[in-house]
Amino acid sequence: QFAVILAQSGKELVVPSDKSILDVLRVHGIDVPTSCEEGVCGTCVTNYSDGEPDHRDFCLSPRERKNKLALCCSRAFSSTLRIEL
Ligand code: FES
Numbered sequence: 001q002f003a004v005i006l007a008q009s010g011k012e013l014v015v016p017s018d019k020s021i022l023d024v025l026r027v028h029g030i031d032v033p034t035s036c037e038e039g040v041c042g043t044c045v046t047n048y049s050d051g052e053p054d055h056r057d058f059c060l061s062p063r064e065r066k067n068k069l070a071l072c073c074s075r076a077f078s079s080t081l082r083i084e085l
Pocket of ligand 1: 033034036038039041044070071072073
């Protein structure tokens with residue numbers, strides 16, 4: 001598991017190994033636009049500013065991956081990820 005830190009509120013939310021970042025955001029009432037939820041469409045792509053994502057999408061270029069991640073499928077190699085929400 002790892003945690004996401006929400007840049008706007010400073011909230012830290014734990015993402016268990018069997019849940020996506022998106023699942024956890026929804027449980028906390030944070031609504032993110034999505035479509036495919038499989039890392040293909042790019043609808044859920046969000047900026048991050050800290051941490052090392054384990055990118056599992058099929059839509060971002062290596063350059064985009066330096067500051068963006070797909071919330072529906074990405075996980076993390078670092079213990080926390082700071083996302084711009
Ligand atoms: Fe399509 Fe995340 S919802 S890439």
